[in-house]
Amino acid sequence: MKKSVAAGTALVAVAVLSAGSAQASEKISLRLGGYSKWWVVGAWESDSYQGATQTDENSVDVKGDNEIYFQGSTTLDNGLQIGIDIQLEGGGHSVSNSRAANAGADMIDESYVWLAGGFGKLELGSKNNGAYQLHVTAPDAAGNWNEEGLMADALAIPTHISGISPLQHGWDTTAILTDNDSEGVTYFTPSLYGLTLAATYKPSSSEDNRGTVNLSTGATAGAVTGEFYALGGLYAETFGDVGVKLSAGWASYDFNVPSSTSADSGDDHVFEYSLGGQLSYAGFTFGSSYRRVLADRGNLQATADLDLNAQAWDLGLQYAFDRYAVSMAYYRSEASGSDATESRDVIEFYLLSGKYALGPGVDLLASIGHANYTSEDHQLAEENDGWTVMSGLSLTF
Template identity: 35%
Template sequence: MRGRFLATTALTVVGSVLAAGPAGAAERINVKVGGYMEQFVGYADQDVPGRDVTGFDVKSDTEIFFAGSTRLDNGIEFGVNVQLEGNTESDQIDESYLTASGAFGQVIVGSENSAQYLLHVAPKDFGFGLNSGDNVEWVDFTGIGGNTGAFRGPFASTYLEAGRVNDANRLTYISPRFAGFQLGASWVPDSGEDSNATADKSVAVHDGFSLGAKYAGKLGPVAVAASVGWGTVQAADSASASDPTAYNAGLSLGWSDWTLAAAVAGSRNDAAIGDSTGWTVGLNYAPGPWKLSLAGFFGDRDGSATANAGGSGARKASFDTVQFEAGYDLGPGVALVGVLGYAELEDRSGFGTDSEAVYGVSMVRLSF
């Protein structure tokens, strides 16, 4: 069934391209440079047994985008997007993918998130992400066995992937929008990110599949957006565990300068973190250059059997955060943001420790 759906989608897209007629003298792709730079100065206060993590710190996050496209005379637009991390990391190239767009919708091939992620609706933030795991950089997770599951997992984000397979090479189709509705599907052959090596399915997850649906429209003066997504990836052939799955859903209501949004997510059969759930709600007020936001995220994970028995790894725990942000656009591409946050980490394995963290952070974001 899965292979039949993907084959049908591919044939439909190829048929649309061929039916559009031969390409003419379209211009060669000219790649432009864009991106952002964020610099943070903040203070965090947290009591963690055996560690001293209270104090001031300076952090940064920068990405440089190389993007461009060309529209052929047959109406098909091909594009390229490569995202370079501005700070030295294990994942130096964040995402790298090709797009083909037209009346048939959009096809994305390469290292990019799935349709389940791309079509997801959730509260917006304009500081560092409360709903993407970025805020964990100001919180110490030693007492609960680390922050595994916070990034692309429901322990700290509703933007997730099944098995937390992030930015692996995959094939995605996003439909055109009909009466406000849009559908998408993705297939990922393995979990290898930034790698063309042959994957050993006997020891690694493989053959993942995800679906996403989104609606965007208006009910009188209220702007409405809603989404639902589901995905799965096959467990390693040598594993006795069930296949990891993930789901998410979101709703956003906007009126004038106000937006209220909420989202929920969950994952099952993740070998590193067990089952997990998370939900978030946020209220934004954005009059002119000013932006104000109050949001919370509340995540739970079951942890791994080894960690819950006293071993290493992610323990059964909860991670609850409330965050207030105030921002001001100083000029085109220049924003100043202040963030106040409170996080509570609760160990539920009996082998860790609870802690609370308070942080205040100022940041400058440059977009170019």
């Protein structure tokens, strides 16, 4: 750890010192950017789930997702580029059950500075790890897939599955998202023949130093602890009319797993890896990705009652033409959960989406999806399934 911190500090120092003689460059001026998405959502879910949770869900709702970016950069006389990026949550949908404990009142989503030059790019601050940033997933025309999508974040069809595995950290995604915008340093190599590599170090994977991240509302809650390391790679190249994207990611950290007996409590060392790929030709894009969570249970007794191992994958096809795009995608995750049962928590999504560009930065969106949540212990209050129809407007600026 000391070596990695020293190396990162040295790189920052070299970049800053090399910029010392550059006094004629312009001062950084911030500019506004961001996006605003608003959806009208129709949802029809299981009567048994509503009965078990004693709820009477509305069949129509309005959900939004908004962020404002404050960005700026300058190029020094020696060619070194320096920039800043601060992202402000702009309101919209309420958080889902799975991410409520972590999202809270965190109004600044990401905040970091970056340095770029012939050496590559260095990011320092609050941002997702490099493996996440380079990850490739199944396509979705409406942007309603993976992190913070209305389907993936259980905002259209809700669930009360108390996720224990880091894969159920709050977003059902194949990207390694366990660190979730916590503070750290990420280095990206220059792209060479379409290949870009990334390395991330974070002293703590708890976002904004608010202590450990609680991943469950139950008595057997777990938490990510200690240092977080990640490596990632992306190969993106075009061969004639064929586009190819391939990604791979890896992460390492400790995860505290309390048990029903104090003798069983301890830290699991967890490894995650992800794979993804897209192939595009003549307006068609086919993509798929995979994520695996592997826990080393050497620090726990054989009677420990939680198992962190989990996996997820997706598959999708998109066709874009003129101002239109349509896509179909499927996602499935499986988490082991308790050792007391051989079943698994299973989450499945089916999604048909479309987009029409009304103008620059203005898109009309639509999605039809089905969600199915199966609890390993088959508790009616945790299992749900249903259909959703959504139509929305997306503005980027």
